[in-house]
Amino acid sequence: MLEEYQLLVQPIHTAIAGRARYKIAGLWRCQSLKRYLELQLSAQPDIFQVRGSVDTGNLLVIFSPHLNHSQVAKTIQHLVHIYRQNLRLPPVPVGVNQCLLPLISASSLATILSLVTGIIYSQNWDELILLNIQKLHDPILDRVMLGTTLLGEPAILLALCWSLPQFGFFQAHPESAQLVTNATLSAIGLNIFLKYIFARERPLLWERLINVDYYSFPSGHAMVSIVTYGMIAYFLAQTYPHKKQEIFLFTFLLISAIGFSRLYLGVHWFTDVTAGYAFGLLLIAGFILMKGKFDQSQLLIGM
Secondary structure, X not given: OOOOOOOOEEEEEOOOOOEEEEEEOOOOOOHHHHHHHHHHHHOOOOEEEEEEEOOOOEEEEEEXXXXXXXXXXXXXXXXXXXXXXXXXXXXXXXXXXXXXXXXXXXXXHHHHXXXXXXXXXXXXXXXXXXXXXXXXXXXXXXXXXXHHHHOOXXXXXXXXXXXXXXXXXXXXXXXXXXXXXXXXXXXXXXXXXXHHHHOOOOOOOOXXXXXXXXXXXXXXXXXXXXXXXXXXXXXXXXXXXXXXXXXXXXXXXXXXXXXXXXXXXXXXXXXXXXXXXXXXXXXXXXXXXXHHHHHHHHHXXXX
16 A cells, blocks of 8 residues: 555645645646546535645645545545556655755755855955945944844744744644754754854954854854744745745845844854855755655655
């Protein structure tokens, strides 16, 4: 039976009885599978509505309260297996759809940021960038930046992680909240280790508005905030795909503002921040890959 069902059907939103959203391996960019599943599932007596999305690879199913989401998942697995047998397609590798695109995106961005970091450092542009940012200093903006930088404090990010199981999607999926917490703790630990290895001194170009200690490279605020907020955005975008663009845009603006606040306050070089983002993105990629492997084992056990 394990070999028969190679394709994955991963429940990603099951908090409401009689309604569930599934991540379907092979559905992404596949209109024929979408039409097939919608037609076949709609013919089932206890399934009332089916709506697939080839943009996200998700399938929304509304069904009778007499069924549970696991029973519906097994029905979908069976239908996808038949579909692929009829087309004589090879099995889709487990976890490909749910983690391949985020992995590629995170790794590509990390590579770009690493190249930017190397170029700026080699050209000695760090000081020039900070001196230009200093020209923006204003009493009102000072207060805004002091408030913004707090959103990237590791202690505040950990407090956010530990409170996640009390809210929305994470209340129904505590394992996802735990993964965000684990990723945040890993980012903090790795950042401390990297600071010790590189031992780069912080900039001293003007009188700082805040007191900081320890080393500069890479920026802990940039690294930990992109991991925490990035992982939260990843789960929310999977759960609310119709709001995916808004979720990622808000997250991008928030993380960028935190990184800029560190430059504005004069406590980090520009390359500290870009490197922090790069290391954080690699951590996100690693944890998404781990999640895909874990989901694979859990779903195969349940088949």
